[in-house]
Amino acid sequence: MERCRRLLKQHGIKQTQQRLQIFHELAGRSDHPSAEEVYHSVRQRIPALALDTVYRTLWLMIDLGLVSTLGPSREPMRFDANMDLHHHFICTACGMARDFYSAEYNQLAAPRAARALGQVSRVQVGLLGLCAKCSGPADH
Numbered sequence: 001m002e003r004c005r006r007l008l009k010q011h012g013i014k015q016t017q018q019r020l021q022i023f024h025e026l027a028g029r030s031d032h033p034s035a036e037e038v039y040h041s042v043r044q045r046i047p048a049l050a051l052d053t054v055y056r057t058l059w060l061m062i063d064l065g066l067v068s069t070l071g072p073s074r075e076p077m078r079f080d081a082n083m084d085l086h087h088h089f090i091c092t093a094c095g096m097a098r099d100f101y102s103a104e105y106n107q108l109a110a111p112r113a114a115r116a117l118g119q120v121s122r123v124q125v126g127l128l129g130l131c132a133k134c135s136g137p138a139d140h
């Protein structure tokens with residue numbers, strides 16, 4: 001939250017209740033919500049909130065380096081307030097996305113094929129599979 005306030009201030013952007021609440025919501029979740037999910041939660045506290053505002057705020061926060069997005073998937077874009085170096089496990093059945101940390105993955109060097117495309121600033125690994133719930137015994 002401090003990071004958010006500081007960055008908004010640094011860039012001369014007004015710290016509106018809506019912006020702070022949107023960041024607060026995102027920072028408090030580890031399930032990488034979509035903009036719509038953020039909208040539905042924050043609207044319970046700020047009924048006047050518009051979905052459009054949520055989108056604009058999220059883009060702004062990406063520009064400020066406050067949040068990032070998860071790589072492309074079949075789902076609508078999802079947002080991540082965890083800016084520590086981490087990796088993702090994504091369930092291909094239900095779309096669950098969770099962070100995990102791995103010292104090993106942190107050490108991975110970018111392959112030449114990737115470096116040929118541009119300058120790599122960090123390596124973030126996304127693993128696809130079935131989460132424990134989806135791979136567990138079917139209950140039907």
Ligand SMILES: [Zn+2]
Nearest residue numbers: 091094131134
């Ligand atoms: Zn799943």
Ligand SMILES: [Zn+2]
Nearest residue numbers: 080082098099
């Ligand atoms: Zn993440």
